[in-house]
Amino acid sequence: MxxxxxxxxxxxxxxxxxxxxxxxxxxxxxxxxxxxxxxxxAPQVETGDGPIKGYVAKRTTTGTKTDTPINEIPQTISVITRDEMDQRGVQDFNSAVAYTPGIRAIDYAGGQGAPDIFLRGFRAFNLFGIYQDGLRTGFNQYDTNFETFGLERIDVVKGPASVLYGQMSPGGVVNLTSKRPQDEAIHHIEYQAGSYGRQQFGIDLNDRLTDDGSLIGRLVMLRRDSGTQVDHSPDNRTYIAPSITWKPNDSDTLTVLAAYNKTVTGGSEQSFPYIGTVQRSPSGHIDSDTHLGWLGSYYHVETTSIGSIYAHDFANGWKFQQNLRYMHSVVGFLSSGPDVVLNPDGRTQDIGLQYRPKSSNTLLMDNNIQGSFNTGAIRHTLITGIDYSHYRAEETRLNGDPEDAFNNLDLYNPVYGGAPVWFDSLQRDTRSKMQQVGIYVQDQMKIDRWALTIGGRQDYARDHEEDAVSQSSGTQNDHKFTGRIGLAYLFDNGVTPYVSYSTSFQPNPDTDINNKLFKPTTGKQFEVGVKYQPEGYNASVTLSAFDLTQRNVSTADPVNTGFSVQTGEIESKGLELEGKASLNENLNMIASYAYTHTEITQDNTYEGNTPRNIPRHTASLWLDYSVLSGPLDGLGIGAGERYVGSSQNQQNTLRTPQYFLTDATLRYDLGKLGLTGTKISVTANNLFDKHYFEPGYYEDSVFYGNRRNVIATLGYDF
Structure with a gap:
């Protein structure tokens, strides 16, 4: 060694x-x-789940579970590379996808849990659509979070993807690829300081552990202590992710990935009233840093995981692969939030408390066999597999209030204090158990310049819930077949038109007045588009149009107040355009636009409305330029502009205005001054400190958008 x-x-x-x-x-x-x-x-060979030089990915495993050129896959796929994240100064999931059309992550300052995202107009709450290393990240929004410093790339597949991944939102799937051992050595450390007292230290080490390269190890670590724009709400994190790859021979590869992620944030539910934020009140405007709750509230989540990726290549061109992960999560959550968003006096909120500790265990596994063969003139890439997931959780909830003198919070002149006063009995004491088994098969066929993809999947999902407080229990069993068919034609000049039809399903936990469990909601999408990869340029452009419908949506029972029936339907139609280019070593570019027309087409209360939080128009442009010669050699500068159109609450009675946000970055390679391997950068998100808002969880509430955030990074590669 x-x-x-x-x-x-x-x-x-x-x-x-x-x-x-x-x-x-x-x-x-x-x-x-x-x-x-x-x-x-030797040039780096691009793979569908590996690192990419520049902004343009040309292969992915997320769209088909096989390593496939993106232009052959008949759905819209966006990839955020590590180089892009580094140049834009990405610090979290929301900023990572900020320039990607068709996906919207809610900027919930001081919020708790994993990112809250919408894909093509459909909310993917409780991780219905967020995967990591090909496996679902979990089954509950509050059981986990993600650290972008530990990611190699982010792949976004737009539209139904149940054919490969099972139960999910019809809007699509986001797959986070963890940093893992690479053949090239990496020795990187960095220190960050910035707004709200941010202090962060990160390390990324990768090296061969044996002379022949059969054993490679990587260690990614991060420690952050920071405040946020919300008073008394921290953003602290400890992240440790060791991994090791073993290649004992030419046929077998085993990668073991472990991770520990502890996040500490505030527990206040920052639901600001519409009056006093978007609309001025007689008392003025509420400050964006106001802590809307009890100062003792907190959210702590500690997630430990270990998993593996094993692949065996057979001599005849076939391959077996297994992805496996076990996760254990412990959540400490003392939340505080409004009983009503605004009292009749127009300036106060009544604050409630809820103590809701939780623990959960998750096991996920995906086994598949894939290979290539010919039948006459047709070249096949076939994959068939079975995946399994198992989730168990225990949670209790205890309600209370701050003591009377501090229960009524003046939003314009808040006074905090008091002890919690807990109610006598538990509100909930639940045991949850979820299981899913999916069997899938997919054939990618090529003949001449035609590429045809056909796939099908059968899912069996089971959810069992028990509540010791109400002494009730219930079991929901769902089974569903989903599929996809798509056709593409690959022209010599890099133009690839395509058309596809795909379906999805998502379990629905609601019941009717007779306590009868609802069927899963279903999604179907027709999509047409064209992908263009110009010869001689490291660039990619995708233009797509889609018609997406979700059915079996719950809606209010028109006869029995307080109950639901399953007659709702939501339609989303739109157009998306994305271009990415790494034109040379100097210049990188991103341009995107999305038009999303989403409508509740069947509902007993909201028919004809636009669903909450869906802007009709979004657009973005990012340019990054590096100086490689002359007196400014080593200098890099990037600037971006994001536009988000107006959006509404569920009732469509309140509208948050459209907004433009400007981002910028400036960096310099100190190696040009003799400090070899040392770089410094300064990144600003929302450079001009634009005040903007997004619809909140309550009908008359909003979330404050992220204020200006400036971070300086000093990095050293050795």
Missing amino acids: QMAGVGLLLASSPAWVMAADASAGQSADAGLTLDNIEIKA
Whole structure:
């Protein structure tokens, strides 16, 4: 084992190609010298789940579970690369997808739990649509969170994807790929300081552990102590993610991925009233940093996971792969929020408390066999597999209030204090158990320039709930077949038109007046589009149009007040355009636009309304330029503009205005001054500190958008 000096450099460097320079005129018996040898680094080979140089990904495994060129997959796919995240100064999931059309993550300052996202107009709450390393990230919004410093890339597939992933929102799937061992050495440390007292230290180390490269290890760590724009609400995190890859021979590869993520934030539900924020009240405007709750509230989540990715290549071109992960989560959550968003006096909220500790265990596994073969002139890439998920959770909930003197919070002049006063009995004491089994098969067929994708899947899902307080229990069993068919034609000039039809399903936990469980909601989508990868340029453009419908949606029972019936329907039609380019070593670009017309087409209360939080128009543009010569050599500058159209509450009685946000970054390679491997950057999100709002969870509430956030990063590669 060689871990230092010249041995380390040789063991961890890329493969080297050595070729004699014939033009040097040296005879064979004169021997080889440095003058007649050319040394070239072997180019990086792009894979569907690996790192990418620049902004443009051309392959993905998320869209088909096989390593496939993106232009052959008959659905819209966006990829956020590590280079893009680094140049834009991405610090969280919301900023990572901020320039991606068709996906909206709610900027919930001081909020709790995993990101709250909408895909093509449909909410993917409780992680219905967020995956990591090909497996679902969990089954409850509050059981986990994500650290973007630990990610290699983010792949977003738009539209129904149940054919490969089972129960999910019809809007699509987001797959987070963890940093994992690579052949090239990585020795990176960084320190950050910024707005709200942010202090963060990160480390990313990757190296060969054996001379022959059969064992490679990686360690990613992060520690953050920070405040937020909300008073008395921290944003602290400890993240540790070791991984190791073992290649004992040419046929087998085993990667073990472990992670520990502890997040500490405030527990106040920051639901501001519409009057006093978007609309001025007689008392003025409520400050964005106002803590809307009890100061003792908190949200702590500690998630530990261990998993593996095993692949065996058979000699005949077939491959077996297994993805496996076990997660254990412990949540401490003392939440505080309004009983009503605004009291009749127009300036106060009544604050309620809820103590809701929870623990959960999740097991996820996906086994598949894939391979290629020919039937006449048709080339097939076939995959068939079975996946399994199991989730168990225990949670109690105890309600209370701050003591009377502090229960009524003046939003314009808040006074905090008091002890909690808990009610005598538990509100809930639940045990949850969810299981899912899915069997899928997919065939990607190519003949000449045609690419046809056909897939089908059968799912069996079971949810059992018990509540010791109400002494009740219930079991819901769902089964559903979903599929996808799509056709693409690959022109020589890089243009690929395509058409597809895909379906999805999502379990619905509601019941009717007779306590009869509802059927799963179902989704179906027709999509047409064209993808363009111009020859000679590292660029990609996708233009798509879609018609997406979700059925079996719950709606109010028109006869029995307080109950639901399953007759609702939501339609989403739209157009999306995305272009990404790494035109040379100097210039990177992102441009996007999305038009999303979403309508509640069947409902006993809201028919004809636009669903909550869905803007009709969004657009963005990002440019990044690096100076590679002259007196400014080593300087880099990036700037971006984001536009988000107006959106409404569920009743469509309140509207949050449209807004433009400007982001910018400035960086310099201090190696040009003799500090080899050292770089410094300054990133600002919402540079001009624009005040903007998004519809809140309550009909007459809003969330304050993220205020200006400036972060300086000092990085060192050695």
